[in-house]
Amino acid sequence: MSATTTYTVTGMTCGHCVAAVTEELQTIAGVQDVAVDLESGAVKIASAEPVDDPAVRSAVEEAGYQLA
């Protein structure tokens, strides 16, 4: 089984921001792939099982950004 969940992250302004968010999200258990679109703030997370929303929120905030 696999799931793709899309979130919107606000506050990212450059490629370093994208890298910071991507790295934090990749630490969540079960996450297989993370794709971030800087311009729209869209963040797609591919995982075996649906990811845990609070874990995503924590990771985004840990990186210094916010979920929309």
Place this chain on the structure above:
Amino acid sequence: MSATTTYTVTGMTCGHCVAAVTEELQTIAGVQDVAVDLESGAVKIASAEPVDDPAVRSAVEEAGYQLA
């Protein structure tokens, strides 16, 4: 002897950009301190001897930004 030289760097959008520019400039021989103001793009470089302009330009470009 000590010198402080101020440059303007364009393209920085966040704290990661500031860190990237600072780190690159700190690798220049003789540089003692680097202070970057994100909003204005002002970059102050303190050094024992005046820094070499082309070295500053190279470091800024290496970080992914431009001198104004």
